[in-house]
Amino acid sequence: MGATAVIGGQWGDEGKGKIIDLLAESSDFVVRYSGGNNAGHTVINHLGEFWLHVVPAGIFNENTQCVIGNGVALDPNILISELDQLEKANIDVSRLIISDRAHIVFPFHRLLDSLEESRLQDKAIGTTKRGIGPTFVDKTARRGVRMGDLLDRDNFREKVTEIVEYVNILLEKIYGHEGVDLQELFDLGDEWTSRLSHSIAQTEMLINSALNDNKEVLLEGAQGTLLDLDFGTYPYVTSSHPGVSGAYQGAGIGPVGIDRIVGVFKAYCTRVGAGPFPTELLDDAGEKIRSIGGEYGTTTNRPRRIGWFDVPMARLSNVVNGYTSIILTRLDVLDSMDQIDICTGYKLDGETIDYPPSGTHALDHCEPIYETIEGWNEPTSSVRHFQDLPLNAKLYVERLQALMGVPVSLLSVGPRRDENIIVRPAL
Numbered sequence: 498m499g500a501t502a503v504i505g506g507q508w509g510d511e512g513k514g515k516i517i518d519l520l521a522e523s524s525d526f527v528v529r530y531s532g533g534n535n536a537g538h539t540v541i542n543h544l545g546e547f548w549l550h551v552v553p554a555g556i557f558n559e560n561t562q563c564v565i566g567n568g569v570a571l572d573p574n575i576l577i578s579e580l581d582q583l584e585k586a587n588i589d590v591s592r593l594i595i596s597d598r599a600h601i602v603f604p605f606h607r608l609l610d611s612l613e614e615s616r617l618q619d620k621a622i623g624t625t626k627r628g629i630g631p632t633f634v635d636k637t638a639r640r641g642v643r644m645g646d647l648l649d650r651d652n653f654r655e656k657v658t659e660i661v662e663y664v665n666i667l668l669e670k671i672y673g674h675e676g677v678d679l680q681e682l683f684d685l686g687d688e689w690t691s692r693l694s695h696s697i698a699q700t701e702m703l704i705n706s707a708l709n710d711n712k713e714v715l716l717e718g719a720q721g722t723l724l725d726l727d728f729g730t731y732p733y734v735t736s737s738h739p740g741v742s743g744a745y746q747g748a749g750i751g752p753v754g755i756d757r758i759v760g761v762f763k764a765y766c767t768r769v770g771a772g773p774f775p776t777e778l779l780d781d782a783g784e785k786i787r788s789i790g791g792e793y794g795t796t797t798n799r800p801r802r803i804g805w806f807d808v809p810m811a812r813l814s815n816v817v818n819g820y821t822s823i824i825l826t827r828l829d830v831l832d833s834m835d836q837i838d839i840c841t842g843y844k845l846d847g848e849t850i851d852y853p854p855s856g857t858h859a860l861d862h863c864e865p866i867y868e869t870i871e872g873w874n875e876p877t878s879s880v881r882h883f884q885d886l887p888l889n890a891k892l893y894v895e896r897l898q899a900l901m902g903v904p905v906s907l908l909s910v911g912p913r914r915d916e917n918i919i920v921r922p923a924l
């Protein structure tokens with residue numbers, strides 16, 4: 498049996514953490530495969546309320562093995578503090594295994610992220626400043642240091658010395674910064690090794706043997722497809738591949754290893770950071786959704802930008818991921834809207850298009866074409882069966898499903914693990 502990939506369909510924060518926590522109940526493995534602690538995944542279950550940045554959201558199920566895959570940029574300081582917090586809440590974290598190929602996010606990566614954002618001024622990407630972009634830059638420039646390097650002290654020190662030589666030139670010449678201290682990094686390395694070395698392994702072997710043994714493997718996406726380095730709203734994107742291609746690469750699975758590709762979409766859109774957002778709502782409706790939905794970033798606490806559901810963007814997301822089903826979250830947040838708009842296409846230079854252009858400039862000139870649905874003005878959070886939803890809520894879901902051409906398998910109507918409507922058992 499192949500794995501199930503759970504992928505952010507939009508610009509991130511679709512509710513992946515909640516869905517992974519739910520699906521982990523029947524999973525043997527949960528693998529985080531991309532991004533880093535730019536992610537913030539919220540889980541609310543019988544054990545409490547948690548905000549995870551690097552630990553997979555399957556950690557709350559005691560029978561699930563959790564893996565941080567090779568595709569993740571891992572900040573060991575963040576991982577250690579997250580493990581400490583989980584242990585304080587009596588969560589067993591010994592079930593976590595870390596790929597020896599995952600690249601290390603160093604404090605100087607965070608520094609570079611912040612300095613570059615300041616240098617860009619009004620052209621800034623609006624990154625999370627967690628050092629994720631600079632870490633992937635070093636990975637592709639082939640000077641990165643990996644978690645496996647922590648297993649040999651001399652080797653680690655040699656690699657760190659090499660990268661710091663480069664980084665200090667960059668810091669001094671581009672940013673006028675005095676540079677970073679090597680000994681501090683050596684000390685950090687010793688601390689990381691003593692705390693984490695027993696959890697470092699060749700995780701691709703583990704994942705593939707689990708698949709061969711017919712175990713249930715869940716691949717946990719971070720970020721969203723519209724932030725993908727190739728297919729997102731470049732350059733306002735993240736530096737990795739949040740979609741299914743990233744799942745194959747970031748877990749080390751071949752093309753037949755994934756059976757189900759589940760796209761998680763909010764019932765509307767949000768975006769944190771800069772970049773094109775054709776359906777953005779700068780009016781009272783946007784303010785109302787932000788306030789009802791508590792739309793503030795899980796990682797940076799920035800207010801999330803709000804917009805109506807964007808079908809052309811969802812089409813792109815489906816084209817590059819090939820969803821087998823869709824999960825729609827936060828339907829309840831729309832409960833008190835009088836009218837709900839769906840963007841079915843754009844007007845660009847007098848033409849009607851139903852698929853987004855690739856360039857930022859063109860996207861900024863796309864005018865959304867809307868179809869309006871009457872609101873339902875009834876609470877949905879306690880509904881558990883599709884037929885019990887208000888008529889207009891059903892019409893809304895059915896219309897989105899028809900426009901995207903992908904079946905909806907689950908509706909999420911609240912942040913807690915059990916606040917769901919199973920539409921069809923396609924997971």
Ligand code: GDP
Pocket residue numbers: 505509510511512513514515536537538539540541790795826827828829830909910911912913
């Ligand atoms: P992720 O990054 O995709 O895991 O999503 P985040 O955790 O950053 O943001 C999603 C937010 O929505 C969190 O605060 C969740 O607790 C919340 N959430 C998830 N599903 C639902 C839902 O169906 N309804 C409501 N009201 N909140 C939800």
Ligand code: IMO
Pocket residue numbers: 505508509510511535536537538622623624625626627628629630718719720721724733734735736769770771795
């Ligand atoms: P989860 O997993 C929402 C956004 C940032 C910025 C852009 C680049 O919680 O859905 P980066 O720090 O990655 O270089 O920033 O990507 N971004 C996210 N937005 N949710 C996330 O993760 C995000 N991770 C990065 O806001 O616009």
Ligand code: MG
Pocket residue numbers: 509510511536537538539795796
């Ligand atoms: Mg998030």
